[in-house]
Amino acid sequence: MVTVSTMEPTQLGRYQIIKRLYQGASGLVYEGLDPESHRRVAIKTVDPGRLAEESGQRLVSRLRYEARLFGSFSHPNIVTLYDYHEEEGRPFIVLELLQGETLKKCLERGLSFGWRASVDLIIRMLDAVSYMHTRGVMHLDLKPANMMLLDDDQVKVTDFGIAQRINAPDIWSSITGTPGYMSPEQLMGHRLDPRSDLFSVAVVLYELLTGVQAFPGKQVPGIMQRVLNLSPQPPSQLQPHLPTALDAVLRVALAKQPADRFQDANLFRSALQQVVEGQPVGVVVTH
Ligand SMILES: Nc1ncnc2c1ncn2[C@@H]1O[C@H](COP(=O)(O)OP(=O)(O)O)[C@@H](O)[C@H]1O
Numbered sequence: 001m002v003t004v005s006t007m008e009p010t011q012l013g014r015y016q017i018i019k020r021l022y023q024g025a026s027g028l029v030y031e032g033l034d035p036e037s038h039r040r041v042a043i044k045t046v047d048p049g050r051l052a053e054e055s056g057q058r059l060v061s062r063l064r065y066e067a068r069l070f071g072s073f074s075h076p077n078i079v080t081l082y083d084y085h086e087e088e089g090r091p092f093i094v095l096e097l098l099q100g101e102t103l104k105k106c107l108e109r110g111l112s113f114g115w116r117a118s119v120d121l122i123i124r125m126l127d128a129v130s131y132m133h134t135r136g137v138m139h140l141d142l143k144p145a146n147m148m149l150l151d152d153d154q155v156k157v158t159d160f161g162i163a164q165r166i167n168a169p170d171i172w173s174s175i176t177g178t179p180g181y182m183s184p185e186q187l188m189g190h191r192l193d194p195r196s197d198l199f200s201v202a203v204v205l206y207e208l209l210t211g212v213q214a215f216p217g218k219q220v221p222g223i224m225q226r227v228l229n230l231s232p233q234p235p236s237q238l239q240p241h242l243p244t245a246l247d248a249v250l251r252v253a254l255a256k257q258p259a260d261r262f263q264d265a266n267l268f269r270s271a272l273q274q275v276v277e278g279q280p281v282g283v284v285v286t287h
Pocket residue numbers: 021022024025026027029042044079095096097098099102145146158159160161
C-alpha cells in the first residue's frame with residue numbers, strides 16, 4: 001500500500017512542485033515554481049505522514065517558529081525566506097532557491113580551498129552570524145551541511161531549524177544535530193549564548209584549513225569526549241604552509257570556556273582579517 005508520506009505533491013499552496021531536493025528524518029525540501037512570478041523557489045515542509053503524530057505537531061510548531069525567527073532577515077550570506085503557509089494543517093516555508101552544493105558535499109568530494117579562500121569564506125559566514133546575533137537570534141546548528149556554496153561563489157547560511165532567540169527563557173540545547181560541530185556548553189546542555197555559534201564556526205574553519213575534522217569520531221560519546229577535553233592539533237602542524245597566526249586565532253576560537261573565546265563575531269572576524277592582511281594578530285578577547 002502506498003502511504004501518504006511517499007506520495008509527492010504536485011502543488012503546495014499556489015506553488016507547483018518540480019522535484020524533491022532532499023528528504024531528511026523529519027523534513028522535506030522541494031524545488032517549486034511560483035506560477036504568479038515564474039520564480040523558482042525552494043519549499044521546506046514536514047513529512048505529511050508524521051502530522052498525525054504528536055512529534056509531527058512539534059515539527060509544525062518548530063517550522064512556524066523557524067519562519068518567524070529569520071523571516072525578516074535580509075543579508076547576502078543568509079538564505080532569504082519569501083513566505084510561510086499552512087495548507088490543510090501542513091506547514092511549509094518558501095525560500096530563495098539556492099543553486100549549488102552544501103559545504104559538506106564539497107568537503108566529502110575532497111575539495112580543498114586554500115587557506116585564503118577558506119578564511120574568506122569564514123569571514124562571510126561571520127558576517128551572517130554577526131547579523132543574526134545583532135537581531136537577537138542564535139543559529140545553534142552551524143556546520144558544513146547548513147552552509148551552501150553557490151555556483152556564483154557566494155556562500156549562505158541555511159537551516160534555522162533549531163535556532164533560538166538569545167535570552168529566550170526556554171533556551172534548550174539539543175544534540176539532535178552533529179555533535180562534532182557543537183560547543184562544549186551545547187553538548188553539556190548548559191544555557192547557551194551567541195558564543196556557542198562562534199565555536200561552531202571555528203570548527204568549520206579548522207576543517208577547511210586542515211582537511212580533517214577538529215573533533216572526529218563515529219560515536220557520540222567519543223566525539224563528546226574530544227569536544228569537552230581535547231584541543232585539536234594546531235593547523236600549521238598538519239599543513240606546514242599555513243600561517244602560524246591561524247593557530248593562535250583557532251586556539252582562542254576553540255577555547256572550551258566561552259569567556260576565553262572571541263566574545264563576538266566581529267572580534268573573530270577582525271582577527272582573521274589581520275591574518276589575511278599579514279599584520280601581527282593581536283588576539284583580543286574583550287569582555
Ligand atoms: N533554499 C534552498 N535551496 C536549495 N536547496 C535547499 C534549500 N534549503 C535547503 N536545501 C536543501 O535541503 C537540505 C536540507 O535543508 P535544511 O534546511 O538544512 O533542513 P534540515 O533541517 O532537514 O537539515 C539542504 O542540505 C539542501 O541540500
